[in-house]
Amino acid sequence: MPAHTIGKLAKATDVKIPTIRFYEQIGLLPEPDRTESDRRVYDDKAVRRLAFIKHARQLGFPIDAIRILLDLSDHPDRACDDANALAQDQLTAVEAKIAKLQALRAELQRMVDAGCQGQAAECRVIETLADHSLCQHDHATPERMARV
Amino acid sequence: MPAHTIGKLAKATDVKIPTIRFYEQIGLLPEPDRTESDRRVYDDKAVRRLAFIKHARQLGFPIDAIRILLDLSDHPDRACDDANALAQDQLTAVEAKIAKLQALRAELQRMVDAGCQGQAAECRVIETLADHSLCQHDHATPERMARV
DNA sequence: TGTGCATCCTCTAGCCGCTAGAGGATCAAG
DNA sequence: CTTGATCCTCTAGCGGCTAGAGGATGCACA
Structure with a gap:
């Protein structure tokens, strides 16, 4: 060894x-x-x-x-139900994170696309942040993600 | 007020x-x-x-x-280049996270699909974790994700 | 005027999963 | 024998909060 x-x-x-x-x-x-x-x-x-x-x-x-x-x-002799359940849980968690991130991506994409030159006063990024009603998605508070 | x-x-x-x-x-x-x-x-x-x-x-x-x-x-009179850049950075970061999570999802899906009944000895979940070569993706070490 | 509960205050410690650094001992190559 | 790599323990810090102790107010109702 x-x-x-x-x-x-x-x-x-x-x-x-x-x-x-x-x-x-x-x-x-x-x-x-x-x-x-x-x-x-x-x-x-x-x-x-x-x-x-x-x-x-x-x-x-x-x-x-x-x-x-x-x-x-x-302990290979034990039942592996737990392993299956944990993998399923993890899969579900990952899918939820993906869904959330896709919504965020969409909004960020809109912000970036509208990106302005010039002064902050007309900046779409700032404006979007200041006024949630400009968003299309209802991106809820993200839960803690630890490491992916 | x-x-x-x-x-x-x-x-x-x-x-x-x-x-x-x-x-x-x-x-x-x-x-x-x-x-x-x-x-x-x-x-x-x-x-x-x-x-x-x-x-x-x-x-x-x-x-x-x-x-x-x-x-x-x-300071609405300032140039908003920074805001645009930050939004772009964030978009890039979110896209990277999505890509990584999709790779993870694929592997988890395979694990779950192969899920066994019975003993851990034949459990595909355990087996996959034990032997990285069973993976199809080269899921690199995830970086810190903080909140989404 | 009491009383009792909601709300507020400060302060400290904890969460996850590491990561970094101090200050020192030991090993292995030249 | 020296030098530099590697190892040891210990403590503190990261981000972004969250929880709880222990106590001071505020306010509605009897």
Whole structure:
């Protein structure tokens, strides 16, 4: 089982070193063995686990969902209903975000198209911001998006 | 000029009271007058300014951009190039986010479609997360998204 | 005139998911 | 033996709020 320093693990997975330590701190990654001088030592299992986490984060799964997914991955005998549900939730969330962003894009596009030269007094961008009634969409307050 | 309490301002603009105080603290809203007992008193100008801020936030403009936009709005004699540029930047950012989310949606859709019954060992969701090579898209690390 | 609830005040801490930096120890190559 | 890369822990900061403690007013109704 080849051993890696934290730096190698970081390179292998393209995850930054402080992020790896952060994942350890919040319990996503187990505490690794240490050398005599207290340096972390990782094996290939850690590489796979971190790659799993990274992939899930790229897909926008929140940390708590990843905890559950990792747990399932660790226990292949369990029912995977939770994994399906989480993926479905995430899909729904992503679709909602897309819909919202498309409405925003439409309005921004109108603002940009109407963009003026000259003074702020006649600026359509400013004007649009100042007067919501100029909007066509009812872009509701966006919810928190964390990372996508 | 009708005067409002912070509560009325909050209702008029649909912005929460702590958020109003927060905007004041970071200098987006000017410090309002106070009553003898130290309560904030707002006029209609404050309502308009807060509505402007809210609208810009809904469109995803970051606070620093809003500072500039407010400043332009306060000085109608200035050139509005900055406003146009900020709107264009925001449009570009939103388009990039949409593109990224659409790639994520596609992969999540495949995961969900392949969703299994039974044990995690055969779960396509888990499997896909564990093995990035099963993905079709090269969904890069998402950048920070703040609010939409 | 009391009373009781709504609203306001300030202050601090927390959310998510990292990221950055200080200040120091250790390793590995030349 | 030196030098520079890498590692360690710890704390604080990012954006944009949000929540809660603990207390002071304001206002309607009896």
